[in-house]
Amino acid sequence: MRNLVGTLLGAGALLAATSARAQGVDEFGAYGGLENHGYIRSKQEVAFEVRFGPYRPNVDQGVAGSPYKTIFGDDTRWQGGAELDWQIYRIPKLLSLGPGFGFGYTHSAATAPLASGDGMSAQETTLGIIPMHLVAAFRFDYLADRTPIPLCPYAKLGLGYALWWSSIGEHSTEVDHKPGRGASYGYVWALGVFLRLDPLDSSAAANADASLGINHAGLFIEWFNSSLNGFGTNSGMEVGTNTWVAGLGLEI
Amino acid sequence: MSLRPRLSTALLASATLLLAGGAQAQATNTTASIYLKNNNEGVVRVHSDAYPLYLSLNQFNQRNCIDNEYVTFNVDIRGGPAVTGAYHLEAWIGTACDMRSSRVGNSASCYNVGIAGQSVERMEIAVRNLVGPLSTSGGGDDTGGTGGTGGTGGTGGTAGLGDTGGTSGLDTGGTGGTSSSLGGDTGIAGTFGNGGTDSSSAGTFGTAGLFPYIIPGGSGGNGTAGTGIKPLAETAGTEGDTTTTESGLDGPESAADVQPISVCATTVNTTPLSRTLYFVLVDGDGNAPPAASSWFAKWPYNYDMGGPSAPTGVTAGIGESALVMKWAQAPDAPIDLKQYIFLCDPPPGGGSASEAAAGAAGQGGEDSAEEEMPPISDELCKSNVFTEGQVPTVDVLKNNVCGNVQSTSTGGEAGPLANGVRYAVAMASRDSYWNVGPISNVTCNTPELVTDFYEAYKMAGGHGGGGFCAIGRVKTHALTTLFMLGALGLIARRRARGTRRGQS
Numbered sequence: 001m002r003n004l005v006g007t008l009l010g011a012g013a014l015l016a017a018t019s020a021r022a023q024g025v026d027e028f029g030a031y032g033g034l035e036n037h038g039y040i041r042s043k044q045e046v047a048f049e050v051r052f053g054p055y056r057p058n059v060d061q062g063v064a065g066s067p068y069k070t071i072f073g074d075d076t077r078w079q080g081g082a083e084l085d086w087q088i089y090r091i092p093k094l095l096s097l098g099p100g101f102g103f104g105y106t107h108s109a110a111t112a113p114l115a116s117g118d119g120m121s122a123q124e125t126t127l128g129i130i131p132m133h134l135v136a137a138f139r140f141d142y143l144a145d146r147t148p149i150p151l152c153p154y155a156k157l158g159l160g161y162a163l164w165w166s167s168i169g170e171h172s173t174e175v176d177h178k179p180g181r182g183a184s185y186g187y188v189w190a191l192g193v194f195l196r197l198d199p200l201d202s203s204a205a206a207n208a209d210a211s212l213g214i215n216h217a218g219l220f221i222e223w224f225n226s227s228l229n230g231f232g233t234n235s236g237m238e239v240g241t242n243t244w245v246a247g248l249g250l251e252i
Numbered sequence: 253m254s255l256r257p258r259l260s261t262a263l264l265a266s267a268t269l270l271l272a273g274g275a276q277a278q279a280t281n282t283t284a285s286i287y288l289k290n291n292n293e294g295v296v297r298v299h300s301d302a303y304p305l306y307l308s309l310n311q312f313n314q315r316n317c318i319d320n321e322y323v324t325f326n327v328d329i330r331g332g333p334a335v336t337g338a339y340h341l342e343a344w345i346g347t348a349c350d351m352r353s354s355r356v357g358n359s360a361s362c363y364n365v366g367i368a369g370q371s372v373e374r375m376e377i378a379v380r381n382l383v384g385p386l387s388t389s390g391g392g393d394d395t396g397g398t399g400g401t402g403g404t405g406g407t408g409g410t411a412g413l414g415d416t417g418g419t420s421g422l423d424t425g426g427t428g429g430t431s432s433s434l435g436g437d438t439g440i441a442g443t444f445g446n447g448g449t450d451s452s453s454a455g456t457f458g459t460a461g462l463f464p465y466i467i468p469g470g471s472g473g474n475g476t477a478g479t480g481i482k483p484l485a486e487t488a489g490t491e492g493d494t495t496t497t498e499s500g501l502d503g504p505e506s507a508a509d510v511q512p513i514s515v516c517a518t519t520v521n522t523t524p525l526s527r528t529l530y531f532v533l534v535d536g537d538g539n540a541p542p543a544a545s546s547w548f549a550k551w552p553y554n555y556d557m558g559g560p561s562a563p564t565g566v567t568a569g570i571g572e573s574a575l576v577m578k579w580a581q582a583p584d585a586p587i588d589l590k591q592y593i594f595l596c597d598p599p600p601g602g603g604s605a606s607e608a609a610a611g612a613a614g615q616g617g618e619d620s621a622e623e624e625m626p627p628i629s630d631e632l633c634k635s636n637v638f639t640e641g642q643v644p645t646v647d648v649l650k651n652n653v654c655g656n657v658q659s660t661s662t663g664g665e666a667g668p669l670a671n672g673v674r675y676a677v678a679m680a681s682r683d684s685y686w687n688v689g690p691i692s693n694v695t696c697n698t699p700e701l702v703t704d705f706y707e708a709y710k711m712a713g714g715h716g717g718g719g720f721c722a723i724g725r726v727k728t729h730a731l732t733t734l735f736m737l738g739a740l741g742l743i744a745r746r747r748a749r750g751t752r753r754g755q756s
Contacts, residue, residue, distance in 0.1 A: 059709065059714075060712075062714075063709065063712040063713045063714045064712050064713045065708075065711075065712040066712075067705065067708035067709040067711070067712045067714070068705070068709075070708060071703075071704075071705045071708055072705070108705075110705075112572075112702040112703055112704045112705070113702065113703050114570065114700055114701070114702055114703075115700065115701035115702055115703050116700065116701070121569065121570045121571055121572070121576075121700065121702040122569020122570055122571060122575075122576035123569070123570070123571035123572060123574065123576050123665075123702055123704075125702075125704035125705045125706075126705070127705050163720055164716075166704065166705050166706040166709075166717075167704075168572060168702065168704035168705075168706075169571050169572070169574055169576070169665050170574075170664070170665050173704045173705070173706040173707065174706075175706060175707055175710045175717070176710075178717055178718040178719075179717065179718065179719055180704075180705075180706030180717050181717065181719060181720060182716045182717045182718060182719065182720060183720050183721075184716065234715060235715055235716075236715070236716040237709065237714055237715075237716030237717065238716075
């Protein structure tokens with residue numbers, strides 16, 4: 001125990017001594033302690049994510065048959081997107097909480113079958129979706145900030161909203177004079193973990209913080225669930241999904 | 253030191269300068285000079301084609317040439333009666349035509365396209381002259397070349413859509429370029445027959461054997477013309493087969509001075525070319541006024557006389573109310589390839605086959621009955637109105653175009669078409685000068701109903717769709733939740749700030 005305390009005190013003394021020296025960044029990088037693991041960080045306010053993952057909308061839920069699978073098959077469709085979280089409430093080196101907004105885009109396309117059932121046409125039918133979500137994002141920073149484990153688990157919960165549209169050939173489709181496009185609502189949640197890459201090159205991380213204000217950079221992976229069926233009313237097309245999403249994250 | 257003496261001196265000096273300048277300007281006005289008035293006034297053009305907005309004032313395409321368009325130029329000759337009484341206006345095209353040495357006959361470098369009388373400041377110049385060859389071989393001034401024998405006329409225009417059509421076409425071509433004071437440039441190398449003689453409408457002019465484009469014959473009372481060829485200019489049918497000559501520098505400008513229509517086809521350039529038109533002020537010997545300050549004016553222009561090659565490997569797949577076209581770009585596509593157009597027979601617009609075919613039957617005259625085109629055969633894929641390798645006629649471009657796409661595409665849809673009707677479809681390319689090239693291979697298919705995703709979804713009982721705003725009462729729940737979350741966020745932030753202030 002004494003050893004541990006001694007170590008901590010020593011570290012504290014070192015920290016104090018380090019902070020007393022001149023600090024900064026020049027053409028050779030950070031100096032005066034900034035280069036050492038980033039003990040001194042700029043203010044952190046937002047998290048930005050570039051997101052990527054498969055996206056298979058749950059259209060076939062809540063309807064008879066499986067129109068999505070019938071038309072588009074089982075091929076994996078992908079989404080790309082981004083998210084910005086405002087870490088409005090933050091306890092340094094422990095957690096952060098705040099609203100976040102994200103959006104993505106996914107597109108499914110396949111040749112449409114002939115109505116006669118005699119085969120396939122040469123015309124393409126599509127379904128485009130722009131899923132969006134407004135969530136409360138909770139990030140647990142304790143592990144990464146206070147232990148050698150560079151992981152930050154997080155959770156998100158909120159509202160989902162998606163615009164979707166369908167087309168046949170070069171035209172939008174319609175049935176009974178109702179256009180094949182709409183909006184869907186529901187809820188979303190996600191559980192994930194953020195892997196900080198700072199320990200790989202603490203000097204570069206310190207430089208990025210000192211010069212660009214990037215506190216942390218890393219990779220994340222999350223399980224994302226959206227149920228966009230109008231909160232159970234089935235009033236819109238269920239274009240939500242259950243999928244994993246991965247990407248690059250920055251905390252600034 | 254007061255500023256007033258300096259100011260007075262400066263004013264006096266300025267006044268002196270102004271007076272001197274005015275005197276100098278007056279002196280300049282006495283020198284001969286010529287200016288092309290500004291574009292709104294100096295160059296007046298009436299487009300004959302349907303795409304005037306796509307061409308600039310100084311751009312000419314094959315259609316402008318075939319239709320024998322004229323451009324009116326208005327110049328301003330300054331210098332007073334002493335100048336206008338001794339000098340006249342001439343128009344030349346070519347290189348360095350302001351040099352006297354370049355304006356010798358119709359040399360290889362300069363070609364005379366207009367001569368005006370003294371004091372005339374207006375000149376009409378045919379587009380054919382602007383795009384035609386700069387020089388011709390043959391005799392000198394006023395000698396005229398010996399005409400050759402006329403070629404054999406092409407087959408007559410395919411039967412017009414009325415009850416008479418060009419069935420002839422075996423007429424011999426021109427009568428041969430008779431020697432004339434205007435030179436043999438009036439002849440055309442037997443390219444044009446006189447066409448069918450049995451009709452006053454279609455078929456009046458035979459299809460040119462050598463002429464790569466086909467344009468409708470005169471519109472007769474019995475329906476729109478078939479694929480006859482446009483009447484020749486006044487000189488149609490007269491031809492010098494080997495030699496043509498210039499019209500003579502001092503000859504009056506007349507219709508006979510105009511290049512033959514064949515230049516519109518023989519001067520084929522599928523990429524734009526540039527030339528310069530010179531207006532020069534010269535005396536009877538072709539000499540410019542001495543000490544002229546500006547004795548010539550230039551007008552640069554561009555022309556493109558050939559449409560791009562057709563795309564290759566054109567296929568048509570089944571679509572709903574459409575055919576799905578796919579193709580490959582021609583290997584010799586010009587850099588100014590602008591777009592591809594789809595051609596459909598019967599014409600687009602939906603309806604039954606007979607209705608669609610009737611649309612292609614033309615506007616009948618008083619005594620003509622509408623003649624329905626036969627439906628496209630299931631066995632033989634062939635259009636009734638267009639053929640591979642031909643340049644589409646004006647009527648085909650007017651009636652049978654069923655879509656277009658940008659030149660970067662290799663796929664698109666032809667439509668709107670009627671489901672269940674068999675169509676012959678083809679493509680043609682169009683360049684930035686709005687020239688249309690020859691028709692691609694013709695392919696056939698029949699549009700059918702298809703089941704798209706949204707239809708499948710609705711058939712499965714789905715309730716979604718109807719527009720982005722068709723969200724019903726769910727919207728209120730969603731918005732309420734949204735506002736609640738927002739309020740919670742604000743409360744959390746305020747509490748956080750309060751905590752920080754308390755700590756500080």
